[in-house]
Amino acid sequence: MADEQKLFKVTIDNITVEVAPGTTILNAARLIGGDIVPPAMCYYSKLQGSGGKCRTCLVKVTKGSEADPRPMPKLVASCRTTVMDGMEVANITSPEVVDARKSIVEFLLINHPLDCPVCDQAGECHLQDLSYEHGVSATRYEFKRRTFDKVDLGDHIKLHMTRCILCYRCVFTADQLTDKREHGILGRGDHSEISTYIEQNLDNDFIGNVIDVCPVGALTDKTFRFKNRVWFLKPVDAHRDCENPKCCGKTVLWMRGDEVFRVTARKDQYGEVEAYICDTCRFEKKETSDWVIEGPRKINRHSVISQGHYVGMVKPQETIVKVMDGRAPKLLMDIHRVSEVNRPEIDLSKIEGPAHSDDFKINGVHPQ
Amino acid sequence: MQALTDRSKMVDRKPMTFVERLYLWNIIKGMRITFAHLFRKKVTVKFPEQKRAFSPVFRGLHILNRDEEGRERCTACGLCAVSCPAEAITMEGAERKPGEEHLYREEKYAAKYEINMLRCIFCGFCEEACPKDAIYLTETFAPANYKREGFIYGKDDLLIPDPKTGK
Numbered sequence: 001m002a003d004e005q006k007l008f009k010v011t012i013d014n015i016t017v018e019v020a021p022g023t024t025i026l027n028a029a030r031l032i033g034g035d036i037v038p039p040a041m042c043y044y045s046k047l048q049g050s051g052g053k054c055r056t057c058l059v060k061v062t063k064g065s066e067a068d069p070r071p072m073p074k075l076v077a078s079c080r081t082t083v084m085d086g087m088e089v090a091n092i093t094s095p096e097v098v099d100a101r102k103s104i105v106e107f108l109l110i111n112h113p114l115d116c117p118v119c120d121q122a123g124e125c126h127l128q129d130l131s132y133e134h135g136v137s138a139t140r141y142e143f144k145r146r147t148f149d150k151v152d153l154g155d156h157i158k159l160h161m162t163r164c165i166l167c168y169r170c171v172f173t174a175d176q177l178t179d180k181r182e183h184g185i186l187g188r189g190d191h192s193e194i195s196t197y198i199e200q201n202l203d204n205d206f207i208g209n210v211i212d213v214c215p216v217g218a219l220t221d222k223t224f225r226f227k228n229r230v231w232f233l234k235p236v237d238a239h240r241d242c243e244n245p246k247c248c249g250k251t252v253l254w255m256r257g258d259e260v261f262r263v264t265a266r267k268d269q270y271g272e273v274e275a276y277i278c279d280t281c282r283f284e285k286k287e288t289s290d291w292v293i294e295g296p297r298k299i300n301r302h303s304v305i306s307q308g309h310y311v312g313m314v315k316p317q318e319t320i321v322k323v324m325d326g327r328a329p330k331l332l333m334d335i336h337r338v339s340e341v342n343r344p345e346i347d348l349s350k351i352e353g354p355a356h357s358d359d360f361k362i363n364g365v366h367p368q
Numbered sequence: 369m370q371a372l373t374d375r376s377k378m379v380d381r382k383p384m385t386f387v388e389r390l391y392l393w394n395i396i397k398g399m400r401i402t403f404a405h406l407f408r409k410k411v412t413v414k415f416p417e418q419k420r421a422f423s424p425v426f427r428g429l430h431i432l433n434r435d436e437e438g439r440e441r442c443t444a445c446g447l448c449a450v451s452c453p454a455e456a457i458t459m460e461g462a463e464r465k466p467g468e469e470h471l472y473r474e475e476k477y478a479a480k481y482e483i484n485m486l487r488c489i490f491c492g493f494c495e496e497a498c499p500k501d502a503i504y505l506t507e508t509f510a511p512a513n514y515k516r517e518g519f520i521y522g523k524d525d526l527l528i529p530d531p532k533t534g535k
Contacts, residue, residue: 116445116499118443118475226462227461228461304450307450333517340522341460342460348460355461355462355479356462356463356465357462357465360479
């Protein structure tokens with residue numbers, strides 16, 4: 001058949017795969033999967049035009065193609081370079097790439113504050129993972145880091161410009177998902193910053209997706225702000241019939257007990273959302289009764305979020321009731337009566353924004 | 369059969385001699401050991417008045433630290449709680465309001481911080497995990513208590529006094 005598409009043969013780290021012409025090296029590597037997939041901070045497969053900004057996905061092309069076997073002179077961004085037939089690419093097998101990636105991480109961290117203990121993204125932050133895997137443990141930067149004031153983007157989103165790595169993902173999200181984009185990047189070079197001009201509110205049905213899309217903690221959920229750490233929450237898959245026709249209603253609820261602390265879209269192994277969700281699902285449905293819970297979400301066991309989640313664990317049964325003819329064991333202390341944490345009167349997940357010192361008063365009095 | 373120890377002795381079933389039948393000799397022998405112990409160096413100390421020196425790596429009761437301006441260092445990052453093998457630490461974070469800058473060092477702080485000393489095994493992992501130098505294990509014992517409720521240490525038990533005001 002004449003119109004049958006010719007597949008390109010590409011070898012990445014000595015693994016050969018056949019892909020359609022026009023595929024980028026990054027996507028070809030993702031077809032193979034595993035350790036050889038270059039990390040990506042700015043490329044997002046669901047957003048058109050993303051990629052090419054952060055340079056973390058740099059790879060070395062050791063053989064250009066079958067027709068022109070010369071290697072490419074410089075490392076190339078794999079998210080923007082399309083494959084050629086017979087191309088050979090070295091990612092983790094090339095010390096040059098590993099070294100370059102280490103430098104890129106250092107560059108990304110030059111202006112990034114070290115406020116992971118405060119940041120809500122910690123534990124699911126791509127920059128944290130990236131610097132842990134590829135970076136150095138100490139900084140060589142001796143100058144003042146650029147700082148910005150925190151900005152409220154609308155009622156539900158908090159922008160920490162200091163943490164931003166200028167990946168443009170949120171700009172593409174707002175451009176492609178919502179009717180009208182109100183924020184963008186102002187300034188150039190070192191002065192560039194994400195901003196809404198004259199700090200205009202962002203109110204679009206899908207603007208909440210910029211939180212999920214952000215690889216760092218620059219855009220965070222204000223309804224979840226400082227409420228809890230992600231690794232103390234239990235992610236469960238849930239869905240609801242959303243009135244918004246564009247919203248799939250399939251989400252992850254981050255729960256603690258029966259409280260829904262936050263709602264996010266489901267993310268795949270590359271940290272990209274499977275389908276976008278609307279702001280009603282994300283910010284306003286914080287009751288368990290709003291959702292149909294499907295079951296616990298599978299979390300990679302190398303993630304800190306999986307701490308305390310044991311797979312296939314058989315919980316030991318309480319035997320005292322059986323042995324003592326149905327009498328319950330006598331509790332010497334009920335921790336919920338003594339503990340100041342997790343009081344039933346204070347429902348942190350129901351508070352609109354972050355909790356403040358007033359929120360911990362019971363009947364107007366501070367208990368401690 | 370070979371003896372298990374070199375101190376085993378065959379049971380002596382000979383009839384007792386006259387001195388042995390008096391029993392006095394054996395009592396003198398026993399009292400000699402008793403009085404010898406009276407003059408030996410004692411292995412115990414009189415505890416409340418006299419205290420043994422702590423090892424430099426001793427890990428005792430926790431404190432929550434303040435910085436030199438008296439602001440709480442803890443930001444409720446949860447690293448102590450996640451590293452705690454006994455799951456003794458719980459906390460609730462809150463955002464610092466304008467006007468509270470003299471109380472809390474960072475924009476986020478622990479509104480509630482609790483260590484269950486019944487669960488704590490004093491391993492010191494929390495101290496190691498803390499990125500803010502906020503929690504330390506001191507050279508003090510966790511004091512005894514009559515009730516279990518007294519072992520739930522909140523922030524008012526753990527925070528050190530303000531270095532400026534002393535309160």
